[in-house]
Amino acid sequence: MTLQDIVISLKTYWKDQGCVIAEPYDIEMGAGTMSPLTFFRALGPDPWRVAYVQPSRRPVDARYGENPNRVYQHHQFQVLLKPAPDDVVERYLQSLEHLGLDRRQHDIRLVEDNWEAPSLGAWGLGWEVWLDGMEISQFTYFQQMGGHECRPVSAELTYGLERLVSYLVGVDEIWAIEWAPGISYENLFRQVEWEQAAYSFEHASAPVLLQLFGLYESEAKRLLDLRLIRPGYEYLLKCSHIFNTLDALGAISVTERQAYLGRMRTLSRLAADKYLTSESNIEAKEGTVL
Amino acid sequence: MTDRHSSADMRSILVEVGLEEIPSQYLRDIIENFGHLMRDELRNQRLNVSNLQAWATPRRLVVRAWASKEQEALRERVRGPLLANAYKDDEPTPALLGFCRRVGVSPGDVTTIQDGSKTYIGAEIEQPIHPLEELLAPAVQRAFAQIPLVRSMRWGHGDYRFIRPVRWCSLWVEETFIPLVIAGVPGSAETYGNRTNHPEALAILGTQDYDRALDQGLVMVDQDKRRKVIETQARGLARSVSGYLDPDEELLEEVTQLVEWPTPFLGRFDEVYLEIPEPILVTSMRVHQRYFPVHKTDGTLLPYFIGVRNGIGDDLDMVRHGNEKVLRARLSDALYFYRTDLGHALADHRPQLDRVIFHAKLGTYGDKIARIHSLFDATRAAWPLNETEKDQFKLVIDLYKADLLTQVVQEFPELQGVMGEIYAQAQKFPNAVAVAIGEQYHPGHQGDRIPHSVMGQILVLLDRLDTVLEGVANGLKPTGSEDPFGMRRSALAIGRVLSESEIWQEPAYDLFMLAAQLLNLERTAADESYDLVLSRLEYHLDVTQGIPAQKSRAILAAPYPWCSYPRRLAFLDHILADPHWEGVALSFKRIDRVMKGIEVPKDPPEWDLPVEQRVWTVSQRAMAHQNSATHWWQTVQELSTAIDALFDAVLINDPDPDVRLKRGQLLAYAQKAFNLFFDMRQISV
Numbered sequence: 001m002t003l004q005d006i007v008i009s010l011k012t013y014w015k016d017q018g019c020v021i022a023e024p025y026d027i028e029m030g031a032g033t034m035s036p037l038t039f040f041r042a043l044g045p046d047p048w049r050v051a052y053v054q055p056s057r058r059p060v061d062a063r064y065g066e067n068p069n070r071v072y073q074h075h076q077f078q079v080l081l082k083p084a085p086d087d088v089v090e091r092y093l094q095s096l097e098h099l100g101l102d103r104r105q106h107d108i109r110l111v112e113d114n115w116e117a118p119s120l121g122a123w124g125l126g127w128e129v130w131l132d133g134m135e136i137s138q139f140t141y142f143q144q145m146g147g148h149e150c151r152p153v154s155a156e157l158t159y160g161l162e163r164l165v166s167y168l169v170g171v172d173e174i175w176a177i178e179w180a181p182g183i184s185y186e187n188l189f190r191q192v193e194w195e196q197a198a199y200s201f202e203h204a205s206a207p208v209l210l211q212l213f214g215l216y217e218s219e220a221k222r223l224l225d226l227r228l229i230r231p232g233y234e235y236l237l238k239c240s241h242i243f244n245t246l247d248a249l250g251a252i253s254v255t256e257r258q259a260y261l262g263r264m265r266t267l268s269r270l271a272a273d274k275y276l277t278s279e280s281n282i283e284a285k286e287g288t289v290l
Numbered sequence: 291m292t293d294r295h296s297s298a299d300m301r302s303i304l305v306e307v308g309l310e311e312i313p314s315q316y317l318r319d320i321i322e323n324f325g326h327l328m329r330d331e332l333r334n335q336r337l338n339v340s341n342l343q344a345w346a347t348p349r350r351l352v353v354r355a356w357a358s359k360e361q362e363a364l365r366e367r368v369r370g371p372l373l374a375n376a377y378k379d380d381e382p383t384p385a386l387l388g389f390c391r392r393v394g395v396s397p398g399d400v401t402t403i404q405d406g407s408k409t410y411i412g413a414e415i416e417q418p419i420h421p422l423e424e425l426l427a428p429a430v431q432r433a434f435a436q437i438p439l440v441r442s443m444r445w446g447h448g449d450y451r452f453i454r455p456v457r458w459c460s461l462w463v464e465e466t467f468i469p470l471v472i473a474g475v476p477g478s479a480e481t482y483g484n485r486t487n488h489p490e491a492l493a494i495l496g497t498q499d500y501d502r503a504l505d506q507g508l509v510m511v512d513q514d515k516r517r518k519v520i521e522t523q524a525r526g527l528a529r530s531v532s533g534y535l536d537p538d539e540e541l542l543e544e545v546t547q548l549v550e551w552p553t554p555f556l557g558r559f560d561e562v563y564l565e566i567p568e569p570i571l572v573t574s575m576r577v578h579q580r581y582f583p584v585h586k587t588d589g590t591l592l593p594y595f596i597g598v599r600n601g602i603g604d605d606l607d608m609v610r611h612g613n614e615k616v617l618r619a620r621l622s623d624a625l626y627f628y629r630t631d632l633g634h635a636l637a638d639h640r641p642q643l644d645r646v647i648f649h650a651k652l653g654t655y656g657d658k659i660a661r662i663h664s665l666f667d668a669t670r671a672a673w674p675l676n677e678t679e680k681d682q683f684k685l686v687i688d689l690y691k692a693d694l695l696t697q698v699v700q701e702f703p704e705l706q707g708v709m710g711e712i713y714a715q716a717q718k719f720p721n722a723v724a725v726a727i728g729e730q731y732h733p734g735h736q737g738d739r740i741p742h743s744v745m746g747q748i749l750v751l752l753d754r755l756d757t758v759l760e761g762v763a764n765g766l767k768p769t770g771s772e773d774p775f776g777m778r779r780s781a782l783a784i785g786r787v788l789s790e791s792e793i794w795q796e797p798a799y800d801l802f803m804l805a806a807q808l809l810n811l812e813r814t815a816a817d818e819s820y821d822l823v824l825s826r827l828e829y830h831l832d833v834t835q836g837i838p839a840q841k842s843r844a845i846l847a848a849p850y851p852w853c854s855y856p857r858r859l860a861f862l863d864h865i866l867a868d869p870h871w872e873g874v875a876l877s878f879k880r881i882d883r884v885m886k887g888i889e890v891p892k893d894p895p896e897w898d899l900p901v902e903q904r905v906w907t908v909s910q911r912a913m914a915h916q917n918s919a920t921h922w923w924q925t926v927q928e929l930s931t932a933i934d935a936l937f938d939a940v941l942i943n944d945p946d947p948d949v950r951l952k953r954g955q956l957l958a959y960a961q962k963a964f965n966l967f968f969d970m971r972q973i974s975v
Contacts, residue, residue, distance in 0.1 A: 067626075069619050083446045086457060089310055090489065103486050107599035107609045109548060110348070111580075112313035114441075125443040125454070127311060132612025133579055133597060141445055141455070152447045172615060253647020253654075258774075 002178045003165045003185070006099060007053060010077050010159065013098040014051035017091060019079060022052040027234055028241045031056050032078030032158055033117065036233060039268075040275050041080065042145045042154045048082040053161070057241060059248035062197035065190045068173030069163070072196040073189070077159040084141060084155030092129070092139065092157055099168060107132050115140045119240055119264035121147035121272070124156070136164045146272020147265070206251040213242045217263060224270045229278055236267045300340065300356040301422055301463050302497040305430050306481055307472055308458035311348040314547035316453060318513070320437055321346035321353075327433035328353050335425045336361040345511045347550040350481070352511050354497065357463075360421045368393055369403050370411035376400075386411060423463055427470035427477075430461060434472055448474045458482065465496035483507020484550040486601035508551045508602060517546040520554055524582055524596045527556040533584035533592045538576070545580055549600040557581070557614045561593045563621040566628055569708050570698060574620045577704070581617070627697035636713050639695040640688060646695070649775065651764040655691045658756060661809060662687045665752050668808050669801075673748055674793060679722065683745055686726045689714065690749060693727075707731045733783055740786050747791045754780040754787075755805050758822065763815040767822065778826055781819070785827030789852040797849040798823075827852075844972035848965065861919045862968060870927045875974035877930040878964050881957045882971055884942050888954035890962055895952055901936045902953070905960055908932050912963035919967055926964060933960060 011021050025035040032038060032054035041048045054076045062072035081088060089110070093103060110127035115138065117123070126140035138158040142150040162174045162185070171177055175186035216238045223232035243260050246252050252260060305328075312320065325344025332339045332355075342355035370376070370389035377383060382390075382397045390397050395413045403412035445455040450473035459477045461468040470477045480491040481503055488507040494500055510516050521542060528535050546552070563571065568591055575581040581595035595617065599609050644656030652658070666673075666687060670680060693699050693710035702709075711728025715721075722745050729746030730753065732738055741747045757780045761767065766775045788798050799820055806816035824846055831837040837859070845858045865871055897903040908929045915922035936942075942957065944950045964970050 068622060070623075084455075086446065086455075089485075093485065093489070103489075104601075105603050105608050106486070106612070107597075107601070107603075108486060109600050110311035111548065112311075112315070125441070132599075132609050133616040134612060141443055143443055151444075153443075153445050167612065167615075172618070250646070253650065256647055256650050259650065 001100075001165075001169055002180055003161065004180050006165050006168065007077065007161065009099055010095065011051060013095050014049075014079055017049065017081075019049040019051040019081075022050050024052060024054050027237045028057050029054070029237050030058055030240060030244055031117075032076040033122070033156065034120065034237060034240065035078070036230060038078065038080050038156065039120065039145065039233070040229075040272075042082060042142050042150055042156075043148055043272055043276055045151065046082075047152075048080065048154070051077070051079045054078050057196075057244070059196070059200035059245045062193065062200050062248065064197040065175075065193035068175070069166070071162070071174065071189070072193055072200065075161040077161050079157040079159075080154055081157075082154035083152035088155045088157075089139075092137070096131075099164075101131075101168065110139065113138065118261040119243070120145065120268045121265045122268075126156075131164075131167060134163060134167055136160060136167065146275075147269040148272050148276065200245055200248040204245050204249050206246060206249055209242050209246050209249075210251075213239055213246070213260075216242065217267065220267045221270070224267065224274055227274055227278060229271060229274050232267075232274075233271045236264060236271060239264055239267070299358055300338070301359050302354070303357050303422070303426060304354045304460075304462045304497040304500055305352070305470075306458075306460045306500070307351045307434065307456060308460075308482060309349055309351070309452070309456050310454045312346075312454050312547075314348065314544050316440060317346050317348065317547040318543070320439070320453065321351050321513075323437050324351055324433060325353050327436050328430060329355070331429035331433045332357055332425075335420075335429055336364060337422060337425065337429075338362070343512075346513055346547075347509060347511055347516075348548060349485075349550060350509070350511065354500075357422055357426070361417075361419045361425070363419060364417040365414050366417055367403065367412050367414055369405075370400065370413060373402055373409040373411055376411045389413070423466060423468060426463060427461060427468050430470060431472060450474050460494055462494070462497045462500075464498075481507065484509050484601050486603075487551070510551050513546055516549065516552050517542060520546060520552045520598055523552075523554040524598070527554055527596050528582075528584045528594075530556065531584065531592060531594050533586060533594060535582050535596070536585060538582065541576055541580065541582060545598045548580065549598060551601050553599045553602055553606070554596055555599060555606045555610050555613075557595050557597055557610050557617065559593050559595065559614065559617055559621060563625055564591060564593060566621065566625050567709075567712050569705055569712070570624050570628065570702060571621070573702055573705060574617065574624060578620060579613070579617060581613075623701065624698065627701055631696040631698055631709070631713060632716060634696075635717060636689045636692040636710070639692040642695055643691055649761075649764075649766075651766065652757075652760045655694070658753075659687060659691065661756050661760075662752050664808055665756065665805055666748075669804065672794070672796070674744060675748075679745070682720050682723050683726070683748065685719070686723050686745055686749055687752075689719075689723075690727045690730050690753075733786055740783070740790050744791075744793060747787050747793050750783055751787045751793065754783045755801070755819075756809070758784060758819045759802070759805055759809055759811055759815050762818045762822065763809075763811045767818065777822065781823045782826040782830055785823045785830065785852070788823075789827060789846075789855045792853050794853065795851050798846070798852045799849070840972040844968040844970065847969040847972065848967055850967070858919075858967060861923075862973075865923055866973070868923075870930075873934075874926055874930040874964075875970075877933040878961075878970045878974045880937055881933065881961050881964070882974070885954070885957055885961060888951070888958045890958045891955045895955070897956075899940065901932070901939045902956055904932045905929070905936050905956055909960045909963040912966065916966065922966055929960060929963060933957075 015021050022037050035054055037050050037052065041050065055073055056076050057073045059072060061070050063070050085091065093108065097103060109130040111130055113126060113128040115124045115126060122145045124140040124142040128135045129137040129139055136159060140156045142154045142156060144150060165177050166174050169177065175184065175190060177185040179185055179188055216235045220232045220235035220239065223235065321344045325342055329339050329342050338358040340356045342353065345352045371385040375383060376386040386397060389411060393413050393415050395415060399413065401412045403410045439453050442451040442453055444451055452473055456473040456475050459470060459472040459475055460479060460481060461470045461477050467479045480493050482489065482491055484507060492503045492507050494503050504511055524535060571591055572583050575583045575595050581597045584592045584594040584596060586592055597613050603609060643659065644654055646655050648655045648658050666683065675683060690710060693706060693713060696709055696713065698709050699706050707728055707730045711724045714724035714727050722743060725743045726745035726749050729741035729743060730749055732741050732750065741750055758777060761775055761777050766777060768777045788794055794801060802816040802820045806813065827846065828839045828842045831842045832839055841862065845855055845862060846852060850858065894906060897906060908925060912922055912925040912929055915925060942953045944953060
């Protein structure tokens with residue numbers, strides 16, 4: 001079984017659950033939650049089901065490709081079900097069975113893990129899903145997004161693809177995963193990981209990034225004020241990635257963090273406010289805009 | 291009410307509320323509260339309850355009990371119209387007849403009720419008796435709605451809130467299913483087994499049949515039984531490899547509340563990882579994976595762990611293998627980090643601390659270290675260390691934050707300090723230096739100790755003093771429930787080190803003043819910091835030792851070192867029990883009432899009256915007993931008599947302003963004598 005087989009299998013399963021199978025968003029981000037397909041669609045009253053793979057960049061987790069499991073960029077398989085169905089946990093467990101995992105042979109546990117994204121003004125309650133002691137998924141009931149109460153509540157399921165696959169195919173390090181027949185994860189990403197780590201830890205320029213953060217922030221503000229919601233939000237995503245890189249550089253102290261997160265939270269609230277009162281959202285309600 | 295109930299009058303009842311996985315740390319409180327609330331709600335309905343059992347797994351809350359089949363009889367006296375309006379010409383009036391109709395008695399059966407000067411018609415009536423079946427569901431619903439929760443959530447479309455979504459519920463009296471609705475979910479005559487082994491619904495036929503259904507679904511609903519199973523089997527597994535488990539109530543409780551059917555298993559890791567210091571191994575196993583570490587009889591670790599899976603599988607090998615793989619990945623990381631760290635001296639990290647921000651308003655760790663150096667240098671003579679130790683302490687200040695930049699601490703932040711000590715030992719620093727670095731985070735959680743070593747105590751004192759003073763001066767003082775910088779905890783650490791150790795032999799306030807000066811801060815920063823520390827310490831003494839805040843403030847606010855606190859507390863208890871205390875307190879109050887900020891005179895004036903002279907002389911004697919509380923107490927009793935005599939003989943607020951001032955000065959001096967050991971105002975009023 002290859003990684004792409006598993007992705008296709010998950011897509012099939014969730015397509016059959018009524019999800020739109022979407023493509024990754026084309027701006028660098030730390031988690032699938034930040035995709036507009038989740039961030040905006042979790043807001044407001046309309047039902048919505050979507051699943052997509054989102055490459056997720058975490059500069060602080062970069063290890064020059066030397067760590068067996070930790071990488072600069074991993075892949076999340078993200079599912080959003082709005083409203084959360086009553087049997088959502090069972091549906092998740094059946095997705096694992098769809099991948100060929102017999103739940104009777106494994107220890108599956110839901111361990112408390114409450115989720116908070118201070119930069120998104122968002123929080124939810126949920127669990128980590130442990131498969132034989134390994135965290136393979138995050139499961140969250142969104143309570144708030146962009147500073148707004150989520151009504152109805154969505155359930156977000158996020159599979160950590162590398163971990164899940166390495167477990168399913170029985171390899172000890174993600175480098176040994178076969179992405180496609182004859183193409184290993186190592187093949188695709190080892191050198192990339194080295195380059196990204198070297199950039200994040202050594203060659204990124206804090207002064208340049210700090211300046212970019214300020215520019216992107218003011219662009220986001222300017223565009224959101226013009227009610228250009230997606231372009232504005234995209235600049236917020238850029239801010240977020242720059243912040244993560246500065247963090248990896250060690251250029252942001254524990255307390256400065258709070259200030260930066262606060263600035264991004266202000267933008268995400270603004271984006272959510274504009275979205276909820278926008279024309280395009282009203283169109284979305286009528287089903288003309290995806 | 292009768293004391294005994296024949297079992298014929300009692301019925302078994304059972305409620306099960308099914309949920310998605312409740313966080314383990316809250317489960318016990320939630321189920322205990324649910325049980326108590328149900329008992330209260332049923333008793334409020336005049337239903338007897340016995341043998342109540344409250345059980346929970348992560349996915350269900352279950353309360354079972356015996357309850358009386360119907361309400362207790364209740365006769366009640368109800369009040370009707372005034373007697374004067376009840377009869378006219380010996381015939382019942384419409385007012386009386388209306389009352390009788392309303393409560394269902396005949397006019398011949400009424401009595402009278404006296405209320406003050408008025409007489410009313412009264413009647414004894416029997417309250418209607420409702421059966422258990424009718425009262426149970428509302429009582430359960432009310433009980434459930436009142437369960438206190440730290441944090442709750444909404445789910446799906448509804449506005450219902452609970453800690454996690456409610457998915458099913460079932461309520462029974464014997465074999466009768468009772469309809470109910472919990473958080474919008476209607477009851478049904480079924481339950482579910484554990485997720486792994488029996489995810490499908492299971493029929494319930496009644497309260498007695500419930501156990502059979504759960505056995506079939508592989509659910510062990512009694513938490514104490516699960517705990518026992520885990521404990522016994524885990525011990526057995528440890529013994530099978532000649533090891534034992536450290537008692538670990540916290541972890542045992544957590545794993546008990548993480549599973550519906552526990553199956554402990556033994557796992558192994560490669561011995562090469564035993565090179566990793568034990569705190570890292572234990573943190574990896576306990577905190578990150580919820581495994582029990584296995585120790586040898588000499589206390590060192592064996593390369594084994596015990597995990598607890600949920601449910602039963604055909605064999606455990608798959609689960610064991612998976613868990614071993616996860617731990618291997620974690621330990622391989624840890625070993626890599628540890629070896630990398632050992633390649634550097636702690637001092638290598640020191641320059642980088644100049645670039646790591648401690649707090650945006652308080653500068654970098656480098657700045658903080660420089661401030662601690664200056665605090666220590668200026669107070670060097672005061673600390674109970676010899677010259678060599680004092681030089682070693684300078685090294686402690688230089689290095690105590692260096693481990694923040696090690697890889698292990700970046701990976702395991704909870705090991706800050708602990709790793710500093712390990713690396714300092716590895717570098718062959720003097721033991722006292724390493725130990726002080728290791729003790730810098732005490733006291734941490736509530737109930738934690740202060741550092742044992744003198745250097746550790748001084749380090750914690752100076753470090754937190756800097757944090758609190760600088761924090762207060764920069765507007766970070768806690769307000770209400772907001773304390774993002776953890777100032778309260780830092781303040782308590784200061785209070786506890788000053789009162790529980792012997793390192794500072796001067797009044798506490800002096801240290802705050804001195805430190806504020808050295809840090810170039812305003813006097814108000816010293817005052818506000820001192821007040822914050824004082825109030826945290828008072829709160830702590832109240833909570834941990836039951837000492838009322840006035841009493842501890844009476845002791846702490848007097849200008850004596852806080853380390854004399856226990857002795858002065860004992861003496862305070864002694865004088866409070868003294869029969870003369872009341873009189874002394876009363877005299878003090880008389881002074882306190884008339885005093886308005888008058889200073890004690892530098893040179894004693896000539897006293898005109900012997901009663902004045904006597905107050906002065908006795909006060910002087912009391913003031914001379916600074917080293918003997920017993921003598922002071924005897925003299926204060928004498929002073930109390932002299933004060934009373936003065937108040938009886940003269941008017942303190944004499945019309946002549948000169949006389950008035952002089953008397954005020956006299957009383958100011960007496961007040962000072964009263965307050966020599968304790969702040970009397972705290973305890974006398």
